[in-house]
Amino acid sequence: MQSIGRWKVNAWRVPVALRGATAQWVTVKPGDLVVADDDGAIVVPRDVVGKVLAEAERLTRTEVEIRKELTAGLTLDQALARYGHV
Secondary structure, X not given: OOOOOOOOOOOOOOOEEEEOOOOOEEXXXXXXXXXXXXXXXXXXXXXXXXXXXXXXXXXXXXHHHHHHHHHOOOOHHHHHHHHOOO
């Protein structure tokens, strides 16, 4: 069944509130970054997107280094002692 004709746009570029998993409601505002996959979604507020992306890139570089060292023989205990939980 087609949905055309049964809905209409009544606003755009306005905040929306959606049910959340860790909070009852999550507000998504215009300009926020929404990242989703099969496991769920996360909303990153516009004013911290740069900081969050920089930290994600730093963590990814650390994970790449850990994988290299594990392949070269570093044990998991040694990796945890050196890098902590990533």
